[in-house]
Amino acid sequence: HVLPLKNVYFEHLYHRPALSADEVYRKLMKYKEMLAPYVGDVFHFLYRAVREGKNILLEGQLGALKDPDFGIYPMVTSSNTLAAYGAVSTGIPPYDIKNIIAVVKAYSSAVGAGEFVSEIFGDEADELRRRGGDGGEFGATTGRPRRMGWLDLVASRYGCRV
Structure with missing residues (x-):
């Protein structure tokens, strides 16, 4: 057709x-x-791996402040970004998730509008933007420069707590 x-x-x-x-x-x-x-059947594959005591690595992105339940509304995404939701999206029982490791960039970046308490401008922001990520801190689709800021340890601590 x-x-x-x-x-x-x-x-x-x-x-x-x-x-x-x-x-x-x-x-x-x-x-x-x-x-x-x-x-294949990912649920059964992971279920067997958990029962056999194997290590499983789950990866999330965006961070707690983008989570629709715990983030800063309306600047949130449509899906949950917290470690606890790894269980939901994989079928692994939450009580089987034993170790959570938070990975934090040495600086902050943002796309679009919204609050950004540690935002910086000028040459310092340009240098961080140029050196950041795989190809710099630019929008993957639009190529627009991302907003840059210093590492926000208050936000990072909050993300680790939730």
Whole structure:
């Protein structure tokens, strides 16, 4: 149903030959075979790992102040960012999460509007922005420079407590 519409783009915009449903199906089946070893029941995989005493690493992001329940509304995200929610999203019982390690950057950064008590400007902010992250502190989609600030230990302590 969608393929005829997409073929208009292929032929007239990209100057490529139209695709057939059979051709697309065959290609997808090849991808299916390639991906099959990596697809499985994550809940049972993790359940067995917990019962066998294996270590499991869960990773979160954004920090406590972006959490919809404990963050600074309305500058929050739509999903929970606290360590306790690792249990919810994996199916691991909360009582089986024994060790939590908080990782904090040596500076703060933010995207968009909102309170930012340690925000800095000028050359210092530019230098932190340039050196930060994998490609600097710039928006992944827009490339806009992120707001920069000093490490906020009060916020970090709060995040560790919740």
